[in-house]
Amino acid sequence: MTTTAPPRKRSDSKASPADAREPSTAESEFGKLPPSPMKAMARLGGWRILRSMRTAIWLLLALVIATTIPTLIPQRITNAAKVAEISQTHPGWYQVADRLRLFDVFNSPWYVAIYGSLLFVLLCCLIPRSANFVRNWRRAVARPKPGPLPALSHTSSFQTDTEPQLVEPQLRKGLRRAGFRCGRSNENQQWIAEKGWTREAGSLIFHWSFFVLMAGLFVTRAFGFTGFAVIVEGKTWVEAPIGIDEYNPGWYGDNTHQGFQIALDKFEAKFRPEGGAMDFVSHVRVIDNGKEIAKDIRVNDPLSYRGIKMYQTSFGWATRIVVADPTGQTVFDDFITLAPKGPRNSWTGVVKVPGLRPQGALEVFFLPTAELISDKEARAYNDELGPGVRLQARPGPPTANSPAIVFKEYRGDLGLDGVAQNVSVLDKSRLGNPVDAGGAGLAGRSFQTTDGLSVTFPELRHYSVFQVKHDPGLVVMLIAASLIMLGLVPSLWVSRRRLWVWVRPAESGSGSTVTLGGLAYQKKDAFEREFNTLTKKMNRRLGTGTEQHPTLPEQVTLHNK
Amino acid sequence: MSTKLRHLLALLALGAFLVSGCASSVASSTQNVCAPNVAMLNEPMPDFKGTLIDGSSVDLNTLKDGVVVYSVWGSWCGPCRKEAPQLVEAFRTLSTRSVAFMGIDVRDSRVNAANFEREFSLPFSSIFDESSSLAADLKVPSPPATLVAKDGRIRARILGGTDAKTISCVVTKVEEPH
Numbered sequence: 001m002t003t004t005a006p007p008r009k010r011s012d013s014k015a016s017p018a019d020a021r022e023p024s025t026a027e028s029e030f031g032k033l034p035p036s037p038m039k040a041m042a043r044l045g046g047w048r049i050l051r052s053m054r055t056a057i058w059l060l061l062a063l064v065i066a067t068t069i070p071t072l073i074p075q076r077i078t079n080a081a082k083v084a085e086i087s088q089t090h091p092g093w094y095q096v097a098d099r100l101r102l103f104d105v106f107n108s109p110w111y112v113a114i115y116g117s118l119l120f121v122l123l124c125c126l127i128p129r130s131a132n133f134v135r136n137w138r139r140a141v142a143r144p145k146p147g148p149l150p151a152l153s154h155t156s157s158f159q160t161d162t163e164p165q166l167v168e169p170q171l172r173k174g175l176r177r178a179g180f181r182c183g184r185s186n187e188n189q190q191w192i193a194e195k196g197w198t199r200e201a202g203s204l205i206f207h208w209s210f211f212v213l214m215a216g217l218f219v220t221r222a223f224g225f226t227g228f229a230v231i232v233e234g235k236t237w238v239e240a241p242i243g244i245d246e247y248n249p250g251w252y253g254d255n256t257h258q259g260f261q262i263a264l265d266k267f268e269a270k271f272r273p274e275g276g277a278m279d280f281v282s283h284v285r286v287i288d289n290g291k292e293i294a295k296d297i298r299v300n301d302p303l304s305y306r307g308i309k310m311y312q313t314s315f316g317w318a319t320r321i322v323v324a325d326p327t328g329q330t331v332f333d334d335f336i337t338l339a340p341k342g343p344r345n346s347w348t349g350v351v352k353v354p355g356l357r358p359q360g361a362l363e364v365f366f367l368p369t370a371e372l373i374s375d376k377e378a379r380a381y382n383d384e385l386g387p388g389v390r391l392q393a394r395p396g397p398p399t400a401n402s403p404a405i406v407f408k409e410y411r412g413d414l415g416l417d418g419v420a421q422n423v424s425v426l427d428k429s430r431l432g433n434p435v436d437a438g439g440a441g442l443a444g445r446s447f448q449t450t451d452g453l454s455v456t457f458p459e460l461r462h463y464s465v466f467q468v469k470h471d472p473g474l475v476v477m478l479i480a481a482s483l484i485m486l487g488l489v490p491s492l493w494v495s496r497r498r499l500w501v502w503v504r505p506a507e508s509g510s511g512s513t514v515t516l517g518g519l520a521y522q523k524k525d526a527f528e529r530e531f532n533t534l535t536k537k538m539n540r541r542l543g544t545g546t547e548q549h550p551t552l553p554e555q556v557t558l559h560n561k
Numbered sequence: 562m563s564t565k566l567r568h569l570l571a572l573l574a575l576g577a578f579l580v581s582g583c584a585s586s587v588a589s590s591t592q593n594v595c596a597p598n599v600a601m602l603n604e605p606m607p608d609f610k611g612t613l614i615d616g617s618s619v620d621l622n623t624l625k626d627g628v629v630v631y632s633v634w635g636s637w638c639g640p641c642r643k644e645a646p647q648l649v650e651a652f653r654t655l656s657t658r659s660v661a662f663m664g665i666d667v668r669d670s671r672v673n674a675a676n677f678e679r680e681f682s683l684p685f686s687s688i689f690d691e692s693s694s695l696a697a698d699l700k701v702p703s704p705p706a707t708l709v710a711k712d713g714r715i716r717a718r719i720l721g722g723t724d725a726k727t728i729s730c731v732v733t734k735v736e737e738p739h
Contacts (some may be wrong), residue, residue, distance in 0.1 A: 240697030242667060247702075259697050333672035354642065355676045418643035418722075 050124040059118040066114055069105050076103045077248065081425065119214065126207050133200055141183030144190050144500065152500065152517035153524060156535040160542040161511040164189060164503045167542060171501060171514065174541045178534060180499065189503045196496035199522070206487030213480035219473030223256065225249045227468050229310065231264040232318045232335050233461040236287070238262075239308055244468055256470050258306040260288035267315060267462035271398050280315055282464040297466065310466040316340065319366055319405060320459035321351050326452030331355050337463045338366050339424060345369070345398045350426045351407075352414055359414045361426055362407040362455065363434075370404035370441075405457045406439035409449050495522035497530070514538065595730035596723065604715045607698035614666060614674045614689045625713035628735055629661045630728060633696050633706040634687070635669050636677035640722045641705045645681035648707075650725035652684050660732055661685075667693040667704055709735050 049055055074082040083103050087094040101108030160167060168189060172182045180193035227244035231237045240257045241247050250256075262284050269280040279298070286293040286305055297303050303310040316338055323332040331353050338347035351362040413430035414421075421427065438447040438455060446456040471477075500517040507513070516535055520527030594601050609621040632648050634641040652662050664687025666674040671689060678687065690696055699708055699715070707719040709731050716735040719727065 236692035236694075238692050238694045238697045240693065241702035242693045242696045242704075257697070259694070261692055261694055330672050331676055334670035352637070354636075355680045416639040416642060419639040421639050423637050 047124070050121055051128070052121075053125075056118065056121045056125070059114060059121060062114050063118055066105060066111050069102060073097065073102050073105075075105065077106075077246075080246075081422075119211070122207060122210065126204065130204055130208075133204055137197065141181050141192050141194050143184045143186055144192055146186050146188045146190065152519050154518040154528060154531040155516065156531070157513060157515040158535070158539045158542075159506050159508075159511055159513050160539075162542055163510075164505055164512040167503050167512045167514060170542055171503065171538060174538050175499065175501075175534075178537070191501050193499040193501060194497070195499075196494050196521075198490040199494040199496055200491075202487040202490030202492075202494065204487070205483055206491055209480045209483035209487060212483060213477055216473035216476030216478075216480055219476055220471050221250060221473075222252045223250045223472045224470045225256070225468075226470075228313070229262070229466040229468050230337060230463055231262065231282075231284075231466070232337065232463045233264055233267050235335075236261050236263045239468070256307065256472070258288070258308055260286055260305065260308075262303075262310070263287060264464055267464045269315060269462070277315075277398075280312070280464075282312055282315075282466070297464075303466075307470055307472070309469045309471070311469070312464065313467050314465045316463050316465070317347050317366055317368065317400075318461045318463040319349065319364065319403075319457055320461070321362070321364065321405070322446075322454075322456040322458060323351065323353055323360075323362070324446075324454040324456075325356060328454075331360075335459075335461060335463075336364065337424065338364070350424055352416065352423070352426070354414055354416050356411070358411045359416070360453065361410045361414060361431060363410070363426060364405050364407045366403070366405050368398055368403050369401040400442075400460060403442040403457075403460050404439060407437065407455065408434040409436040409438070409451075409453065411435050411451070495520055495527070497521070497527060499534075514542070594717075594734060596719070596727045598719055598721045598723070599727065599731055600718045600720075601734065602715060602718060606710050606713050606715055607695070609688070609695050609698070611695070612689050613686045614671055614678060615686075616671075619686075619688055624661060624663060624710075627659055627661060627711070628732055629663060629710045630655070630732065631663050631665055631699070631708040631710065632687075633665045633667060633699070633701045633704045633708075634677070635667050635704045636673040637669065638704045641677075642681075644705045644722040644724075645677070645683065647722075647724040647728070649681065649684060651728040654725055654729055655732055658732070658736075663688065665690050665695055665699075667691075667696045667701075707731075711735050 070078075074086070076083050087098075097103060101110070105111050162170070168185065168191075172193075175182055175193045178195070180195045181197070183192045183194075185191040225244075225248060227247040229237050229239075229243060230245055237243050238259060238261050240259055241249070264282055264284050266283040267280070268283070270278045272278050282297045284295055284297055284303065286295060286303070288306075293305075295303050297310060297312045299312050302312070318335040318337050320335045321332065322330060325331050332351055332355075336349040336351055338349035340346075341348040345368060347366040347368075349364045349366065351364060353360040353362075410426070410428065410431040410433075412432050415427040415430055435451060436449040438449060440447045440455060440457040442460050443458055446454045448454055497518065497520045502515040502517075503512055504515075505512060516531075516538070518527065518531045518534075606621065606625065609619075611619055613619050630651070632644075634645070648662070648664075655662075662685035664678075664683060664685055666677075666687045667690050669689075669691065674687065674689065677683075688695060696704075696706075699706075700718070701708075702720065705722050707723050707728060708715050709717040709719075709728075717731045719731065
């Protein structure tokens with residue numbers, strides 16, 4: 001049996017760092033500063049700033065604010081037409097905003113600088129902290145120096161008939177079963193057991209996962225692509241850059257296209273009584289090397305085929321317009337896709353006829369349900385549509401009950417020769433004022449304009465819009481998301497606990513006295529129950545022990561809870 | 562600052578990362594032959610059976626001998642309108658050298674495509690590639706584009722508009738024996 005040297009009073013002691021010191025906030029978060037050259041940096045102050053949570057919080061706030069800008073200001077990548085409109089309507093404001101890259105926030109140097117800095121600061125925090133964690137993990141649980149026990153929130157003591165040499169293995173076994181790592185004993189048979197290392201591990205996994213996430217985003221941005229497919233009912237689309245609108249390829253090429261085709265056989269939409277779309281579905285066929293697969297694409301049910309995903313995003317009307325010149329020659333015959341614009345349930349589109357001399361264009365307004373109205377109402381509504389439009393009807397429900405088009409006719413220079421233009425946008429700068437206006441019902445009579453053009457509206461179909469994506473980094477991002485959750489749970493719910501165990505001969509001469517001291521670094525309230533349960537378990541384990549108040553030598557001071 | 566608040570802020574950052582993007586650029590593999598937008602290559606010509614704009618059938622296998630210039634265009638495409646007279650000139654220049662021409666009309670209607678052919682008096686036929694599947698197989702991202710094939714293999718690709726001089730230059734390069 002070892003003679004127990006009475007521990008010194010706490011007030012006499014010199015701090016034993018391995019024992020009980022609760023880490024300071026900075027140390028618990030970032031670990032100790034590693035040796036030079038980091039210490040050299042620390043002397044300069046920069047390292048501290050880089051590892052400071054305050055710096056990270058400021059950068060994070062800046063990032064959040066910057067990320068909200070695109071919700072307020074239209075972005076070129078998603079709404080180029082709106083940006084172009086701002087450049088015309090507010091040229092002064094446009095120039096300032098454009099120089100600040102406010103129309104292209106996510107690609108702006110200042111945005112990249114903010115999140116780059118945030119990642120760098122995070123990295124500066126994580127590297128020393130991870131090194132510290134690995135060091136502590138590899139090192140055995142500290143052996144307490146003989147002497148005073150630290151300030152403890154919980155203590156208990158009990159006696160057992162078993163001799164001290166036999167008590168210790170039993171205690172260690174019990175504590176290990178309870179999830180504690182046990183350290184070596186000192187000469188006074190005092191030792192430490194620890195639990196809750198997963199908290200720090202989880203926190204590290206959580207933070208490192210952001211870099212895994214960034215790696216996934218990088219893979220997607222480098223080798224993936226995004227864009228939109230606009231398919232008219234009855235038409236076929238090909239999965240290749242030539243078929244994709246607003247195509248945004250990866251940095252390192254776009255050799256990932258599969259070249260399969262999508263045939264949109266039918267589109268169906270259901271509307272609420274007030275007019276909003278309730279449900280819409282695209283019935284498509286995937287055509288690939290002679291093989292055909294039928295699929296219904298809905299908002300939350302995308303098509304996933306050979307690494308390409310197609311998400312249903314929106315839909316609209318496509319009107320077939322036929323224009324004949326005064327000689328009766330058909331100069332235009334195609335479906336034009338219409339965008340919702342202007343009064344509710346009315347749509348607009350553009351017909352360009354570059355083959356006419358002078359060139360011609362129609363600005364088309366489409367009403368799925370044209371309701372007949374009085375002259376007075378018609379005047380007010382036609383004013384809303386703009387000069388030149390004559391319409392004795394207004395838009396009714398969104399379903400095509402009595403479809404009709406009205407149009408404004410322009411003649412002049414389309415500005416098309418040699419210039420890539422959006423087929424749905426009319427450059428009126430060289431067209432002048434409308435020369436005529438007219439209208440036609442679906443499959444009704446053709447409208448003759450004053451300059452001899454014949455305009456017919458023979459057919460109406462839906463078009464469907466899909467977002468097309470290839471996300472090669474998706475698997476990496478899913479792993480990152482899983483790691484984030486894996487790390488988040490223990491870092492929020494697990495708490496670090498430390499037990500000091502002291503086994504010594506009982507004062508009665510036979511048996512042992514076991515003293516347990518406990519300290520929780522987090523969730524201190526919950527630890528009380530755990531400590532009491534643990535004490536009871538250890539007591540039961542050692543047989544006939546009787547629980548009692550701590551019977552430490554008089555000179556030992558323990559802080560009771 | 563509490564741990565929970567830190568995690569919340571970190572989750573906000575995650576959201577920011579997810580909606581963020583980076584600058585994009587398109588990789589180019591052009592080799593500066595005859596013009597900056599010309600790439601010399603050696604790829605197999607895809608098999609294709611379809612119809613011409615006038616509705617008659619066509620099989621690309623019948624065009625596998627000799628040099629063929631393929632022009633990808635659309636009646637709605639502004640740069641194609643500028644390029645069309647140059648294609649006509651190239652056709653006339655190369656007609657003495659047994660070079661065949663074939664157009665590929667993409668994302669179009671037959672009527673509009675026929676009007677385009679008539680307006681520019683295109684002296685060659687064009688395949689009606691409504692779904693753009695042939696253009697996709699030829700790795701053309703958008704019209705206008707010109708390809709020069711020899712003996713069933715694509716030997717040059719010109720992305721963007723071009724002119725008669727460049728087409729003649731590329732054809733001469735392609736005709737050179739290896």
